[in-house]
Amino acid sequence: MVEARRFPIGEPILEVKNISLRFGGVRAITDTSFNVFRHEIRAIIGPNGAGKSSLLNCINGIYKPQEGTIALNGEVLDKISPNIVARKGLSRTFQNLALFKRMSVLDNILVGRKLHMSANFLSVALRLPEAVREERENRAKCEEIVEFLEISHIRDTPVGRLPYGLQKKVELGRALATEADILLLDEPMAGMNVEEKRDMCRFILKVNDEFGTTMVLIEHDMGVVMDISDNVVVLDYGKVIGDGPPDEVRADRAVIDAYLGVAHD
Numbered sequence: 001m002v003e004a005r006r007f008p009i010g011e012p013i014l015e016v017k018n019i020s021l022r023f024g025g026v027r028a029i030t031d032t033s034f035n036v037f038r039h040e041i042r043a044i045i046g047p048n049g050a051g052k053s054s055l056l057n058c059i060n061g062i063y064k065p066q067e068g069t070i071a072l073n074g075e076v077l078d079k080i081s082p083n084i085v086a087r088k089g090l091s092r093t094f095q096n097l098a099l100f101k102r103m104s105v106l107d108n109i110l111v112g113r114k115l116h117m118s119a120n121f122l123s124v125a126l127r128l129p130e131a132v133r134e135e136r137e138n139r140a141k142c143e144e145i146v147e148f149l150e151i152s153h154i155r156d157t158p159v160g161r162l163p164y165g166l167q168k169k170v171e172l173g174r175a176l177a178t179e180a181d182i183l184l185l186d187e188p189m190a191g192m193n194v195e196e197k198r199d200m201c202r203f204i205l206k207v208n209d210e211f212g213t214t215m216v217l218i219e220h221d222m223g224v225v226m227d228i229s230d231n232v233v234v235l236d237y238g239k240v241i242g243d244g245p246p247d248e249v250r251a252d253r254a255v256i257d258a259y260l261g262v263a264h265d
Ligand SMILES: Nc1ncnc2c1ncn2[C@@H]1O[C@H](COP(=O)(O)OP(=O)(O)OP(=O)(O)O)[C@@H](O)[C@H]1O
Pocket: 023, 026, 027, 028, 046, 047, 048, 049, 050, 051, 052, 053, 054, 055
């Protein structure tokens, strides 16, 4: 018997409605709509240049679409910037690692706690009691994450010395440290070997299962997408051409034509 999910898939938490994004004459996204449901793992797939990263950049406020709206928890994000979006419970990782290479694993993860810290620079520098207490609490939270991700043995290692797969895991840890409701993961498995991919999949599922975190991930590896996603949205030339459970999307003729490259019978 399949075990019931601790956090069943719920109502839409993120609603992308009719967004269009142009760079001069280039149409990166055209009239795109889809919903992401609370607690689901949602994959965004599509060929190179289909608009996946641009879409993620619109969702977390790096790009402002010329048309359409994006709503988080029912609230349309009007003036979105990465900071505002983060405060509203959304965090993202990047296709190319964005870690501080000379800093330890723990300190990199601590960066993700920034939003939860109120002490100013001076009170930290002077080691005022409130600042010390806050830092202690945040470090303890990061220690929990390090343990959860099974990377305690490298907690003090500078990130630049770690193999790529572990660096990606540290990035996931930093995103987790934000305690966001939604994590946007831009190619979390890019450049990984089979074993590292399997490990990352396990932790994505574990995060979703234990904390109910909604995940939106861009991924090229079809095996991974089909294995771990609840739903998949397929982009081609900046338009949605498929949206549904993996099995449905996999059987869709338009998707096969555009992306999977399977010949017609
Ligand atoms: N900053 C930019 N300036 C100009 N054009 C851009 C910019 N960012 C993306 N584009 C263009 O928008 C389109 C969509 O690009 P995007 O990177 O979003 O696709 P993608 O699906 O993420 O591709 P990939 O799988 O290769 O990462 C492409 O034609 C790309 O050249």
